Amino acid sequence: MKDNQGPLWEIFLQKKAGQPYVHCGSLHAYDKEMAIQNARDLYTRRQEATAIWAVPANAIVASSPEDIGPFFEPANDKVYRHPTFYQIPDAIGPM
């Protein structure tokens, strides 16, 4: 497959310090400087970010959808990991 557009990068934005980086989309760029500049022009035209991560798309490791069931199963039956599993006397109030 001929492609002259440079590799694909996944872009993550942080709106302001203290907040998590969130995936916003992807773009093509030939190198990392261009990836960051393109990300600024493409995804932050309205002050959506004060920091950007650009990650080569081929560096991302992803779970596969066929495995959803068995892969995430172990978390399914452990209600005791949630606070509502425990009984606290009414007299104590919110805890």
Next chain:
Amino acid sequence: MENNKFESQFEAKLANNDVIEPKDWMPENYRKHLIRQISQHAHSEIVGMLPEGNWITRAPSLRSKVVLLAKVQDEGGHGLYLYTAAETLGVSRDELLDNLLTGKAKYSSIFNYPTLTWADMGAVGWLVDGAAIMNQVMLQRTSYGPYSRAMIRICKEESFHQRQGYEIMTRMAFGTPEQKAMAQDALNRWWFPSMMMFGPPDAESPNSENALKWRIKRETNDQLRQKFVNQTVPQAEYLGLTMPDPNIKWNEDKKGYDYSDPDWTEFKNVISGNGPCNKERLAARNKAHNDGAWVREAANAFAKKRKEVYEAA
């Protein structure tokens, strides 16, 4: 057998209003339909930069110039969001661009009409972006995840486009008699081409059935067209302009306006390459692409060379 299992899982997801993601199994025709629709949508954004680009150097004030620049820049961005959404379905950007540049792919017929006066910038924002937004608001809930996310982003950005267009219309419609005549003329020329943006009537729309079945679209061409008429008529009345369709009349029974269909023969002519500006638009895209070739080559060579140096060190 195996395919049947995947197919029923796919249909169960759609029935449940679940979203399909790139790595999920999907029928080949669903994939093809999406590639066609998303890439046409992307091409429309890119070609859509041209009719307005025509007025950037002649905008009547600095304010209107920066606004128009920002709008055209948004459209370029929207094209890029959509291309990357299409690429998640297994096509390359080069392939998509080739299809546009060789005339193999289609884009919205509306961008093959010329923008003759400044009032056209008002009518394009008000009517063309208005019609596009109506379609795009629906597509925010489309069944394919990357397309839906692109649409949500685009809708958020696009609402200024329609408002700036209507603002231009109000200035002209409440301006001098000459300005008001320009506004009326722009409405006359852009109304029916805008009505065509929703596609052929439901009875003659070859792609609608699958699009609805797969929840790619959630409303039909005629339903969206009716909504657009209902939204636009009162806005034209406010401006004191006359709708260029004598059949527009409130219909109490359907709680909507009756209207005339656009000329579908003209529509077919324009999408098959014979509109007033088809050749000019494609020539402009090809020129921009070819003029930029040296930049792509230089950037690519520079990145390769630096990688070699980095790896050697």
